[in-house]
Amino acid sequence: MRFDRKGILQVKAPVFATKWQIQSFIDKNRGWIEKQQAKKQNSILDPSKVVEYKKLAKQVIPSRVSQFAQKYGFSYNTVKITSATTRWGSCTSQKNLNFTYRLALAPQEVIDYVIVHELCHLRQMNHSSKFWDEVRAIMPEYKKQEKWLKENGASIS
Ligand SMILES: [Zn+2]
Known part of the structure; x- marks a missing residue:
């Protein structure tokens, strides 16, 4: 899971992963995602x-x-x-x-x-x-x- 250059979240999952599994993985990592987003928003660098x-x-x-x-x-x-x-x-x-x-x-x-x-x-x-x-x-x-x-x-x- 990572953010691309435009700040869009990308999730890499195995081909056999179900939508539900991917969603639950994202939910589990909600804290990390929010932290990353906050970091980006605090940045004074305007791309x-x-x-x-x-x-x-x-x-x-x-x-x-x-x-x-x-x-x-x-x-x-x-x-x-x-x-x-x-x-x-x-x-x-x-x-x-x-x-x-x-x-x-x-x-x-x-x-x-x-x-x-x-x-x-x-x-x-x-x-x-x-x-x-x-x-x-x-x-x-x-x-x-x-x-x-x-x-x-x-x-x-
Ligand atoms: Zn030095």
């Missing part, structure tokens, strides 16, 4: 606006990355806007930075934090205490933004 979010992300993120990089002396290769659902940003060993368009729904400080986080990975490809020192030096209040991402991550995916 019909994905093109706009992507456009916005492309307008905002690369220029912001370049501002931070200049200010704090980071050098990177490229910035790409992705459709990643499980991560906000990533940094490759080739110094390519990726950010999900979903960040377009986050407050500016949160976008800035994700940018700073990935830039700091250019210097520290890990989450060591050295890495967090780098982040803290640029953004002393980064824990607030981390908290926002944790609390709202589900609603923008």
Whole structure:
């Protein structure tokens, strides 16, 4: 049982299952179904606006990355806007930075934090205490933004 991209419930059943069996299976899982539906409704991501979010992300993120990089002396290769659902940003060993368009729904400080986080990975490809020192030096209040991402991550995916 799962929801498709349009939010329609799909139930896979063996060919010999009767209508009654399928219905009783759905009834038994009513709690799960309602929970999933509530989750979708709480989401602030409007599927019909994905093109706009992507456009916005492309307008905002690369220029912001370049501002931070200049200010704090980071050098990177490229910035790409992705459709990643499980991560906000990533940094490759080739110094390519990726950010999900979903960040377009986050407050500016949160976008800035994700940018700073990935830039700091250019210097520290890990989450060591050295890495967090780098982040803290640029953004002393980064824990607030981390908290926002944790609390709202589900609603923008
Ligand atoms: Zn990281």
